[in-house]
Amino acid sequence: MVTLYQRTNGIWYVSFIKNGKRYQRSTKAATKKKALQFLATVDFDHSTNRSVGLQSFIQDFLGWSAVNKAAKSLENDRRALTWLLKLIGNKRLDKITIADIERFKSARLQVASPTTVNIDLRTCKAAFYVAVKWELLKVNVFSKVPQMRVVPQTRVYLIEDEVAMLLSGIAENWFRDLVMFALNTGMRRGEIVNLRWVDVDMDRRVIRIVNQETFTVKGGKGRVIPMNDTVYGILCNRLSISSHVFTNQAGGKLYDNYIQHRFKKYIRRLGLNPNLHFHHLRHTFATSLVKQGVPIYEVQHLLGHANVTTTQIYSHMSVEDLRSAVGVLDKLASAG
Numbered sequence: 001m002v003t004l005y006q007r008t009n010g011i012w013y014v015s016f017i018k019n020g021k022r023y024q025r026s027t028k029a030a031t032k033k034k035a036l037q038f039l040a041t042v043d044f045d046h047s048t049n050r051s052v053g054l055q056s057f058i059q060d061f062l063g064w065s066a067v068n069k070a071a072k073s074l075e076n077d078r079r080a081l082t083w084l085l086k087l088i089g090n091k092r093l094d095k096i097t098i099a100d101i102e103r104f105k106s107a108r109l110q111v112a113s114p115t116t117v118n119i120d121l122r123t124c125k126a127a128f129y130v131a132v133k134w135e136l137l138k139v140n141v142f143s144k145v146p147q148m149r150v151v152p153q154t155r156v157y158l159i160e161d162e163v164a165m166l167l168s169g170i171a172e173n174w175f176r177d178l179v180m181f182a183l184n185t186g187m188r189r190g191e192i193v194n195l196r197w198v199d200v201d202m203d204r205r206v207i208r209i210v211n212q213e214t215f216t217v218k219g220g221k222g223r224v225i226p227m228n229d230t231v232y233g234i235l236c237n238r239l240s241i242s243s244h245v246f247t248n249q250a251g252g253k254l255y256d257n258y259i260q261h262r263f264k265k266y267i268r269r270l271g272l273n274p275n276l277h278f279h280h281l282r283h284t285f286a287t288s289l290v291k292q293g294v295p296i297y298e299v300q301h302l303l304g305h306a307n308v309t310t311t312q313i314y315s316h317m318s319v320e321d322l323r324s325a326v327g328v329l330d331k332l333a334s335a336g
Helices: 030-037 054-068 071-088 098-109 114-133 160-169 171-185 189-193 231-237 256-269 282-290 294-302 308-314 319-335
Strands: 002-006 012-018 021-029 208-210 223-226
Touching: 002 030, 012 030, 021 030, 021 054, 054 071, 054 114, 071 098, 098 114, 160 171, 160 256, 171 189, 171 231, 171 256, 189 256, 223 294, 231 294, 282 294, 282 308, 294 308
Parallel strands: none
Antiparallel strands: 002 012, 012 021, 208 223
């Protein structure tokens, strides 16, 4: 029995049984007409689940990724897999070895940081798990390769004095509001510029982060963020001149890169840490909550992390925090 079906990546596949075993093959066609034309050329007596080449898999996978992932995740997928193809060639998936991946790591390290190389490794590993799910592979070779050792970085978030300096140094009221909004919601840059008034409930004081036709929440899962008084005040003072909450001065839509460039301009002008990006306002939000004793699982839900392990990177404490902690012992010593 031969079955023709379309996967969520838009590509048509054929499934058939030979000698009691089921096989699947990609037709590499995005329309049923072309898939049927491919079907007419297949010799099912000699066809098996031979592993496809890396280039063919990448094409199918990126089609699937475009449908199922956020734009940033799709960008990561495309970058990592393009580099993989460039550095190891169009090998059959089942012929890619640990040695190939180690060469990939070494070559990437010549032009990227260890952190970026690790992101690429995790991205390729996730893609190859999809290949296993699609029955193109039996084993994910990336699961056998360790990540790069990364030296812990110094603090990359804003402390209280730096927040005050940044806010006082921003000339435009609308951009100051946007930065303060980010500091008090922990929302990602893309979530802020795509936030619509229809997803803001001023009566219940909550903000809904949802998928839209032109925007997908990272991880694909929405969440609800309660407003504190600061956020509520910012929104009360904004005029609903557009379907979007934050707009440029002409009422037009803002874009991620524009926000990032403007933020970096102020970081440089004020002499703040040059490694700071707009995304670090989200880090500042999370770090501030943890320092105030908010449970890590509550921070996880506010940030929209699928795994609490991701959130735990914000559980860092400064030397002064630790100094205060051990300082309580001085009282015991003096009492004795």
